[in-house]
Amino acid sequence: MTFKVDFKVRDYECDLQGIVNNSVYFNYLEHARHEFLHANGVDFAQLTRDKINLVVMRSEMDYKQSLMPGDEFYVAVEPERISRLKFGFRQTVVRKHDEKVMLKALVIGTAVNELGRPFLPDQVDLLFKPE
Numbered sequence: 001m002t003f004k005v006d007f008k009v010r011d012y013e014c015d016l017q018g019i020v021n022n023s024v025y026f027n028y029l030e031h032a033r034h035e036f037l038h039a040n041g042v043d044f045a046q047l048t049r050d051k052i053n054l055v056v057m058r059s060e061m062d063y064k065q066s067l068m069p070g071d072e073f074y075v076a077v078e079p080e081r082i083s084r085l086k087f088g089f090r091q092t093v094v095r096k097h098d099e100k101v102m103l104k105a106l107v108i109g110t111a112v113n114e115l116g117r118p119f120l121p122d123q124v125d126l127l128f129k130p131e
Helices: 024-039 044-049 122-128
Strands: 003-008 053-063 072-081 087-095 100-112
Touching: 003 024, 024 044, 024 053, 024 072, 024 087, 024 100, 044 053, 072 122, 087 122
Parallel strands: none
Antiparallel strands: 003 072, 053 100, 072 087, 087 100
16 A cells, blocks of 8 residues: 655755755655554554654665755655564655656664563554555
8 A cells, every 4th residue: 555645845944955955854754654654543642652662773765866945745655564573664755746756765663662672563563464
């Protein structure tokens, strides 16, 4: 399943070169993951209150092209099972006017309980079951 979140580049997200600063892409990707979880009934804030923390273990990003001020784009999110305790999000940043891929990413995470031990609560585990 592919989930998409729409964005528009804001001027302050750009650096002196007039392109989106590389660190800003982390924010775009994180927001899209949180929206994906929310749309699938996972309340990130409630998990935290329940002493369950979803954590990023690894991020891989391949920058293809640069977004510029005013560009409209979307972030596609595809969940992927990595292992029994790890899940991944394959994410793609796509500029809308020409459907050009600007960035491809794989973000790998897990959940940890209040003792810091990895485990996946059922509501998260179900999102990453093979179809």
